[in-house]
Amino acid sequence: MDAATLTGLLWEGLLQTLYMTIIATLVAYIIGLPIGVSLIVTSPNGIKPIGWYNKVMGFIVNVIRSVPFLILMIALMPYIRKLIGTGIGTSATTAALIVAAAPFVARMVEQSLLEVDPGVVEAAQSMGASNMQIIRKVMLLEARPSLLNGAAVATITILGYSAMAGSIGGGGLGDIAIRYGLHRFQPAIMWITVIVLVILVQIMQEIGIKVAAKLDNRIN
Amino acid sequence: MSEHIISLQGVTKEFDTKGGKVVALKDINLDIDEGDSYGIIGLSGAGKSTLVRTINLLEQPTEGKVLFDGENLTGLRSKDLNLKRRKISMIFQQFNLLMQRDAIGNICFPLELAGVPRADAEKKALELLKVVDLEDRAHSYPSQLSGGQKQRVAIARALASDPEVILCDEATSALDPKTTRAILALLKKINEERGITLVVITHEMDVIKQLCKKVAVIEGGEIVESGKVTDIFAQPKTQAARRLFFPDEQKMELENRGKTSTKNRLRIVYDGRSAYDPTIANMIMELRAPVNILYANMDVVGDEQKGQMVICLADDEKIADKQKKYLKEHGVNFTEIKEEEE
Ligand SMILES: Nc1ncnc2c1ncn2[C@@H]1O[C@H](COP(=O)(O)OP(=O)(O)O)[C@@H](O)[C@H]1O
Numbered sequence: 001m002d003a004a005t006l007t008g009l010l011w012e013g014l015l016q017t018l019y020m021t022i023i024a025t026l027v028a029y030i031i032g033l034p035i036g037v038s039l040i041v042t043s044p045n046g047i048k049p050i051g052w053y054n055k056v057m058g059f060i061v062n063v064i065r066s067v068p069f070l071i072l073m074i075a076l077m078p079y080i081r082k083l084i085g086t087g088i089g090t091s092a093t094t095a096a097l098i099v100a101a102a103p104f105v106a107r108m109v110e111q112s113l114l115e116v117d118p119g120v121v122e123a124a125q126s127m128g129a130s131n132m133q134i135i136r137k138v139m140l141l142e143a144r145p146s147l148l149n150g151a152a153v154a155t156i157t158i159l160g161y162s163a164m165a166g167s168i169g170g171g172g173l174g175d176i177a178i179r180y181g182l183h184r185f186q187p188a189i190m191w192i193t194v195i196v197l198v199i200l201v202q203i204m205q206e207i208g209i210k211v212a213a214k215l216d217n218r219i220n
Numbered sequence: 221m222s223e224h225i226i227s228l229q230g231v232t233k234e235f236d237t238k239g240g241k242v243v244a245l246k247d248i249n250l251d252i253d254e255g256d257s258y259g260i261i262g263l264s265g266a267g268k269s270t271l272v273r274t275i276n277l278l279e280q281p282t283e284g285k286v287l288f289d290g291e292n293l294t295g296l297r298s299k300d301l302n303l304k305r306r307k308i309s310m311i312f313q314q315f316n317l318l319m320q321r322d323a324i325g326n327i328c329f330p331l332e333l334a335g336v337p338r339a340d341a342e343k344k345a346l347e348l349l350k351v352v353d354l355e356d357r358a359h360s361y362p363s364q365l366s367g368g369q370k371q372r373v374a375i376a377r378a379l380a381s382d383p384e385v386i387l388c389d390e391a392t393s394a395l396d397p398k399t400t401r402a403i404l405a406l407l408k409k410i411n412e413e414r415g416i417t418l419v420v421i422t423h424e425m426d427v428i429k430q431l432c433k434k435v436a437v438i439e440g441g442e443i444v445e446s447g448k449v450t451d452i453f454a455q456p457k458t459q460a461a462r463r464l465f466f467p468d469e470q471k472m473e474l475e476n477r478g479k480t481s482t483k484n485r486l487r488i489v490y491d492g493r494s495a496y497d498p499t500i501a502n503m504i505m506e507l508r509a510p511v512n513i514l515y516a517n518m519d520v521v522g523d524e525q526k527g528q529m530v531i532c533l534a535d536d537e538k539i540a541d542k543q544k545k546y547l548k549e550h551g552v553n554f555t556e557i558k559e560e561e562e
């Protein structure tokens with residue numbers, strides 16, 4: 001394979017990986033963030049305890065979370081095929097990533113919100129804040145640095161999942177690594193994809209930490 | 221219809237815990253008038269925080285009514301309750317400021333909740349920063365402020381919604397003595413100049429003495445004694461009040477136990493202006509009988525100077541009776557300390 005073909009291949013793989021990761025992360029947050037918030041709000045010590053909802057939602061989140069991603073993806077394949085017409089490739093992987101990542105994101109959000117000082121929530125209540133105001137203006141804002149760190153971790157985890165999806169024809173860098181590195185025995189290509197993935201993870205981590213620190217007013 | 225700004229009527233609060241039912245408040249009846257600075261004092265676990273939290277319904281009472289301006293808050297829908305809560309501010313031991321907002325952002329917060337336009341809110345916040353003497357720290361974040369400064373921001377925030385009442389739950393308990401005095405002076409000024417009613421929760425007598433005109437003593441979830449601070453200071457009726465009002469005396473009694481007679485002890489409380497020492501000295505000379513001064517102290521209660529003294533009369537009952545009679549004839553008010561008080 002000449003250098004130009006290789007570069008083109010890697011570039012395409014990189015774009016696919018980024019596409020899957022970013023779309024899946026965004027949609028996982030659109031679904032997972034409200035679920036995470038609702039788990040905190042409805043918990044026994046929350047601002048609006050709802051026992052049955054908390055238990056049911058917590059259970060669903062745990063069940064999905066405890067299934068290893070590859071198994072989940074394989075299990076979901078027939079349904080995804082029905083839904084979008086194909087069970088392999090970037091679109092199918094993105095759909096599976098969303099299902100796997102949303103509960104993960106919900107737990108990350110829940111963890112971040114647990115760090116919010118209950119005293120501050122109580123202060124807001126004493127001022128007559130509505131529950132919606134408390135969620136938006138107190139909990140999410142006070143937890144902002146932790147939420148951003150969590151988002152970096154979630155993105156990196158989803159990136160990892162997307163690479164795993166390569167083993168079953170999911171597209172992206174993981175797919176290239178498996179196809180060329182493993183099946184056609186071209187270890188150089190395998191290692192190049194590994195290095196690109198490592199660099200991607202580093203960049204995301206750095207961005208996450210920097211942005212979180214910049215938007216944290218506790219320390220400066 | 222009500223002349224009281226806050227009135228708790230038969231308030232009981234039970235908590236269901238794993239270990240069973242905890243009764244935190246038992247049939248509390250408490251009236252607080254507009255402009256009062258009302259102290260609630262008790263030992264740790266007595267139920268003070270629970271009590272103050274029922275006033276703005278952060279804690280829903282199991283039984284009883286909470287009247288604010290004559291209106292029962294317990295039956296209100298949350299939307300109406302939230303409107304009332306703007307008139308009842310609260311400050312806390314741990315300040316509870318938003319860590320991600322600067323001082324002015326914190327003070328604007330209650331105004332923002334109420335939908336006040338940003339420019340108006342900021343203008344008011346700046347004025348309030350002046351009131352609490354912190355204009356130069358408008359853009360400091362809580363993590364950059366000392367405990368006393370944080371509490372000043374919290375007080376400014378409490379004032380932002382033009383409240384009728386400020387509830388203070390151990391507002392100075394996390395502060396050093398000097399800062400405590402400054403914060404109490406600020407609260408006193410707010411009470412006197414703005415006529416805002418204060419409800420002051422504390423376990424420290426000094427806070428009551430410096431800030432409050434009236435006080436309720438709470439023990440085991442019950443109010444055991446209440447009234448004017450000067451009256452309770454002069455004549456505490458319950459052991460709980462004595463323990464809180466005269467902690468030094470308790471210590472002294474422990475130290476002297478066994479050494480001196482515990483019979484015929486009197487507590488004399490007097491105004492700073494009159495001094496009783498000559499009366500006692502004269503009594504010793506005239507009756508030729510010994511008097512032991514066990515304890516003497518001067519205190520500032522509110523704006524008044526109060527002295528108190530614990531003396532031990534002669535063991536002999538006849539002589540002791542003569543001594544009591546002598547004191548009465550010379551206009552000295554005293555209470556006898558009974559043995560079973562210990
Ligand atoms: N949320 C709660 N759940 C269970 N018990 C509580 C709760 N809040 C307070 N209590 C109990 O009520 C009693 C009074 O507590 P509190 O009002 O905090 O006392 P204080 O403020 O005087 O120290 C204590 O025995 C405490 O353990």
Ligand SMILES: [Mg+2]
Nearest residue numbers: 268269270390
């Ligand atoms: Mg307390």
